[in-house]
Amino acid sequence: MNSFGRIFKITIFGESHGESVGLNIDGCPAGLPLTVEDFLVDIERRKGGTQKGTTPRKEDDLPIFKSGLFNNKTTGAPLTILFENKNTRSGDYEKQRAVPRPGHADLVAHQKFGGHEDFRGGGHFSGRLTVCLVAAGVIAKKLLGNATVTANILEIGGEKDLEKGLQNAIDAKDSIGGIVECRVSGLPAGLGEPFFDSVESLISHAVFAIPAIRGIEFGTGFAAARMFGVDHNDAIEDMNGKTRTNHAGGIVGGITNGNEIVFRIAVKPTSSTPKEQQTLNWETGAIEPFSVKGRHDLCIALRVPVVLEAVTAMVLADLLLLEQRIKRIA
Amino acid sequence: MNSFGRIFKITIFGESHGESVGLNIDGCPAGLPLTVEDFLVDIERRKGGTQKGTTPRKEDDLPIFKSGLFNNKTTGAPLTILFENKNTRSGDYEKQRAVPRPGHADLVAHQKFGGHEDFRGGGHFSGRLTVCLVAAGVIAKKLLGNATVTANILEIGGEKDLEKGLQNAIDAKDSIGGIVECRVSGLPAGLGEPFFDSVESLISHAVFAIPAIRGIEFGTGFAAARMFGVDHNDAIEDMNGKTRTNHAGGIVGGITNGNEIVFRIAVKPTSSTPKEQQTLNWETGAIEPFSVKGRHDLCIALRVPVVLEAVTAMVLADLLLLEQRIKRIA
């Protein structure tokens, strides 16, 4: 399903080398001020070209509003936003169709859609579609009011000194992975829905829609598996739910407890590495050497923070809208 | 939402100290043979009392079929199954209502439901409800045909020697966490739905509905963040999608690629530790020492494997049924 959310519902569409990619948001409240300018900072953060290790492809990604906006405010009707694709050279991909790229979805897409998939540049599976997530995130963040969602890179290739991690990859002429952390402050307690829509369930659902993510952990995460209970439990200190420590990462029983939400994700190395690899050529049936054409991000993790913020904000805005229905009889 | 799944749809209900817990499955194909005996092994695996570190509470959890079964086969109508709750002593909990247990959902449930929640033994947030997941898993596994879903404990308290890990906890008179791995063999390539319903998205969504889970990682997981691309990519070896290595854990672009699915989860130490803790008493407003009454699992991870298999099978059975609609025009 290309949709996500129960009240604030996002649908994503488009292909890497099609004319455009876009999104539709159904359930956005009416009256939210929205202009092109609101998107510039987050879209710029997602772009390549400004940091060592990201690709220089210029995209000039300005949102084009197609519906749901009137006099610079949302109307309550579905909001549709397009982003044009420019500078796409499909020829690069057509020649190599029979050679599925390792680490990419080329072969599974071929198997799933019977060869009808748009295979150029990953088609609908492309990281290009994350610009739509970022756009949804811009709107979702506005709905969160004073709550803030902030993601940062913790490590590149195991190095906390990020420049060093990138330099290692550049020296190795290879791509490299990283770890990104997200923190959310200012949310009320009580968000999340038992039994299946725990906050962790919804965030991880959205997070694993981002290409290249290999893992997620909340609060103490995998370290919790090595802890004793008395060390892990957070002592409750007041009726608002404030805890002395925050090993739970702000979520207990799947519900926000009013403390900061904290989680981390693992990003794999960019599949398109400059190094020579091997893969099948399905026309010849042989395993062949394979080299990536064109320039690609060495470390896709560098682009991930703003995307991670976006999907997190989407989930939380939806839960916040949902919570505002009557939850109890006065 | 207490429901999960798109075609094979599970609804979970009940409370720890209510009369029963149960589940409803809508969308189970007609004609599936089903008897009480089918449930015994997996329900036994989930029970306490048989392993060092698990609680001896006897539950005698036999499924009671209320609808959807006729002549020992599913009918195509919704299947409803109850499990009675026995040996529940609610008095233990009523006295301590104003003292929310650290690590439990007591306080967030109170905040979310305005004090109307059934607070006895965690109510609807209790691990007791995982018996319903196990039951759903028994049925889901049958729908997977020859594919197998197997979960095992990898570590207890950081020890690969599980007996030693448990003994450490017993010696410390504390609870302890663990890591569980799940592997799925025999599935076709092509399961999973772009953009938001990647296999990782759906599995993690379901996994984080299980109480006490802190993290999940697929394939190389968090280690991927420290790898170079050429080491991480799996070379494709044939048209069925067989790869030389399986760092991707059987999922590429969110879609199964025909190799074994592999993922691990982190289970936190049981919140009910024998050690004295501190928490708020909301009647007095003071932070008080707090001790758990009754016997509890030292290591809840010991009960998790069969629950993890169950939610994994639920997700995959649903995707398999979904895939069998026309995906392409012949």
Added chain:
Amino acid sequence: MNSFGRIFKITIFGESHGESVGLNIDGCPAGLPLTVEDFLVDIERRKGGTQKGTTPRKEDDLPIFKSGLFNNKTTGAPLTILFENKNTRSGDYEKQRAVPRPGHADLVAHQKFGGHEDFRGGGHFSGRLTVCLVAAGVIAKKLLGNATVTANILEIGGEKDLEKGLQNAIDAKDSIGGIVECRVSGLPAGLGEPFFDSVESLISHAVFAIPAIRGIEFGTGFAAARMFGVDHNDAIEDMNGKTRTNHAGGIVGGITNGNEIVFRIAVKPTSSTPKEQQTLNWETGAIEPFSVKGRHDLCIALRVPVVLEAVTAMVLADLLLLEQRIKRIA
């Protein structure tokens, strides 16, 4: 799908001659007072035996609460309610399996579920399941606050004098149809969701789940097809949306306009008529004379008003809860 509703979500299960039928409600707000007594009037209204033309089968339908209720109030967790089936004589049906009853779902159920359906008394297709709708309606009506939902029979067999209509059927030794009208007062303007979830869309969706319904019309209904525009339009008289006439039946553009909601439904004659009919015997392949065994309602429309109120209240309670999320930025 055996579920309906977006926030206030009902799932229906059970079979006519199974042990019980029941329902699950997910999304019912916490703190709603609820006792067995609340159900007695509406369940009695649905029962046979008290009116000329309805079947005397005694059901003693008392709701059995299985989850979601604590101290006589809803908890916010899913509510499960069972109704036991009593006095069911399945033998009557087993003998006649190869003879699908005209007007009933026997043959389509057989075709759809490959012969695995519970065929006794209509199984999951039985009117028996409407007791679950009535129960959902009791709860939904409570959520509507001061708004009232009232359904009445307008005609039996074309006669506004209902006794006369029934007597005609008794004289003819045949079953007969009828028309039921529903009116809802006291709702705010603004309920309903464009584009697909108009109030008419949702009400008609729920109404056609009731067995034996052949048509529905809102406001002027089919008569509108013969009217001129100037006669049909309702002049708006104040900012609350009050109109001089109410040809629109309280709904404009799919949204409530604050006036009384008015609609009517057509109920077909009971399929189980005392008259001899003809049908296929699939064992012999012959068309045979067919007679209904046992006693049945002559006019099923007599039982419909309380069921119609129930599904209407379900739809409107759901829309009311949905509307209470932020619809606009202040």
Added chain:
Amino acid sequence: MNSFGRIFKITIFGESHGESVGLNIDGCPAGLPLTVEDFLVDIERRKGGTQKGTTPRKEDDLPIFKSGLFNNKTTGAPLTILFENKNTRSGDYEKQRAVPRPGHADLVAHQKFGGHEDFRGGGHFSGRLTVCLVAAGVIAKKLLGNATVTANILEIGGEKDLEKGLQNAIDAKDSIGGIVECRVSGLPAGLGEPFFDSVESLISHAVFAIPAIRGIEFGTGFAAARMFGVDHNDAIEDMNGKTRTNHAGGIVGGITNGNEIVFRIAVKPTSSTPKEQQTLNWETGAIEPFSVKGRHDLCIALRVPVVLEAVTAMVLADLLLLEQRIKRIA
């Protein structure tokens, strides 16, 4: 919700006087051939200007494919189609904002969305959006294979001679309503899902999303309320479900029975009548005379058949795709 469908899922967006209207289809199988030419006939049928009684506004509605199509075939990724709005003169509407048009959604939209709605020409509530339904119908019809969906006008203003019905309206200088019938041949038995997704439930849900519909009846419809059971029941004649008569309109127990589906809908007279009416002016608070500016359809029913076919095909294509999942164990 602006989405409809479970597997074949349509989302509708846009406003009458915005830049464009459009639709997104998620779940369309891959490999379906699709070109602009496929849409021309049905879009032309929907247009005004070619029949007495319809408005001459030229729209030149050519579908613009934005995603999901590659080499003239669907890819399995979401399909997005836009239709540009031309010749829109918004000035006409802005001046009259404080004067909600009788029979239109102007006031309820204002109430629901707090004045943020795009009020020009009905905005998102406009009949203009039915072009998106027609486009979805073109694709859905292709998925139905050999089954045919055909809608025709039965009456205009109560006259079976349609020219005469229109002439009556022209003579009266008023708008007029009508009745449209839809028939579907060639579908298999077994479509439709108990308990809530009966075929009538889903068709009526979709039908009441079309503006101006007041009622729907299946098979004998409202006439069934006046019939005896023996006259209404359809004798089953063979194992395929063929019946001697078809009073059920091809649907029994909510499931297709293999006979022709037959239903009729009532269309109200166009709300924009040339006759002078009365309505509120919310600036002055007075009830004022009101006259419609510009040219409008005298009889909107004339445009309805192709839209009715479209929503019917959408529903049935979705049920057909759903049915192709495993419904029973072999």
